[in-house]
Amino acid sequence: MANDTVLNQNGEQDVWSGAKEPFRASYGKLMMWYFLLSDAFTFAGFLVAYGALRFSVPTWPLPDFVFSTFPGGIHHAPLIFVTVMTFILIMSSVTMVRAVQEGHRENKKGVVFWMLMTIVGGLSFLGCQAWEWTNLIGKENMTIYQNPFGTHTQDGVYLDNEHGVPYAAGEKAETFKAHHTYLIEKVANHDTGKKDWVQRRMKLKDGTETVQQFGPQAFGALFFFITGFHGFHVFSGVVFLTIIMLNVASGLYAQRKNHYEMVEKIGLYWHFVDLVWVFVFLVFYLL
Amino acid sequence: MAELDIEAGKKVVIKGLILLGVVTLVEVFIALFGNGHVIDGFHLPKWLMYPMMIGLSLYKAYFIIFEFMHMKYEVKGLRASVLLPTILLIWAMLALLNEGSAWGNSNAKINKWNTAEPGKKATAPPTKEMK
Numbered sequence: 107m108a109n110d111t112v113l114n115q116n117g118e119q120d121v122w123s124g125a126k127e128p129f130r131a132s133y134g135k136l137m138m139w140y141f142l143l144s145d146a147f148t149f150a151g152f153l154v155a156y157g158a159l160r161f162s163v164p165t166w167p168l169p170d171f172v173f174s175t176f177p178g179g180i181h182h183a184p185l186i187f188v189t190v191m192t193f194i195l196i197m198s199s200v201t202m203v204r205a206v207q208e209g210h211r212e213n214k215k216g217v218v219f220w221m222l223m224t225i226v227g228g229l230s231f232l233g234c235q236a237w238e239w240t241n242l243i244g245k246e247n248m249t250i251y252q253n254p255f256g257t258h259t260q261d262g263v264y265l266d267n268e269h270g271v272p273y274a275a276g277e278k279a280e281t282f283k284a285h286h287t288y289l290i291e292k293v294a295n296h297d298t299g300k301k302d303w304v305q306r307r308m309k310l311k312d313g314t315e316t317v318q319q320f321g322p323q324a325f326g327a328l329f330f331f332i333t334g335f336h337g338f339h340v341f342s343g344v345v346f347l348t349i350i351m352l353n354v355a356s357g358l359y360a361q362r363k364n365h366y367e368m369v370e371k372i373g374l375y376w377h378f379v380d381l382v383w384v385f386v387f388l389v390f391y392l393l
Numbered sequence: 394m395a396e397l398d399i400e401a402g403k404k405v406v407i408k409g410l411i412l413l414g415v416v417t418l419v420e421v422f423i424a425l426f427g428n429g430h431v432i433d434g435f436h437l438p439k440w441l442m443y444p445m446m447i448g449l450s451l452y453k454a455y456f457i458i459f460e461f462m463h464m465k466y467e468v469k470g471l472r473a474s475v476l477l478p479t480i481l482l483i484w485a486m487l488a489l490l491n492e493g494s495a496w497g498n499s500n501a502k503i504n505k506w507n508t509a510e511p512g513k514k515a516t517a518p519p520t521k522e523m524k
Contacts, residue, residue, distance in 0.1 A: 128470075129467065129468050129471035130467075130471075131471055140474075140475070143475050143478060146479065147478075147482070150482045150485065154482075154485050154486055157489065158492055158493030158496075160493070161493035161497060162493040162497040163497060164501070168428070169424075170428050170430065184424075184425060184428075184430055185425065189417065192417050193417070196410065196413045196414060196417070199413075199457070200406050200410045203405065203406050203461055204402070207399075207402040211399070373462075374462055377462045381454055381457045381462075384454050384457070387417075388420075388447065388450040391424075392421075392424045393443060393446065
């Protein structure tokens, strides 16, 4: 590029004559950064909407109750499965770093291997998310329209047992505390076989008798929309990683002699997906 | 960016893996410990838990952007043009979270009026009960 440099009257390099890269970054990399900035604003908009809706209702389901199942029929394992998912995503980010490093060393085989590892990580994450969604929709009946995760506003005692039947004589009543979250279950009707919600009757500390209330509807919609949007980013990342990996294997980027810049660009995108997950994890599962 | 030799490269990778992994574990531990899952009935106050978890997440974000995405090797102008606009999000958060709770308070007020007994004036408007 030094040969193309045009000097102006004062003998300085003319920035307007072309052949100069702004911010010493290639066009593609710079535009990837600005795309990621705009995408960050999209995600931030969703997460701020989550916060605004959460602040606008009296109660919100506790994440350590809602997300406490683990494959293999394990319950009461709060946040463990999502921690595993987080580790998978961190691992795939690390293998992506390796792929970019091998690209700088012009090592084609290394790039392909570490990109393949990254794709495996991305697919594992998607598999975990598919399980999580299946469990929430199929077993726990949460959808974008209904949220069976309600939260107690006061201490109190249940008047029915877990199946919604009044306690038998001598059976000890179950008590609950304010701010604890419960799941309203669907139970099959004896005669018709049709599944119906069982909202247990309860007596609150102030003496009122009521039934379990459904949780804020927005919870389900926000959860599926935001984690779904992130999952879609992971999915499209996997698609692009696959295409670029095949191009690497075919020797396309080796010909360009730019240290596999395309791998670097998809690397930026992939790290961004991990970055977004840091905040989705914080907002949905930790806070 | 300077050429990385293979050993230095591996060092960055191992450091990143351990750091992100440990910080995530600490975050999950704070969540479980603070919500009474480690010692039965022991809870940490939210004002203590939340800033810690938010701080650790911001640290993870910093590490991913500066180390993994190589932002620390980019020139100042690029860094500023990508990072500074995110300051606007602080305002979005303050404004909309405040809006959300104002919305909740006015809902609670209207509910109170709607359920007031006929002929009796509802007493002082209740504020939303915060947990």
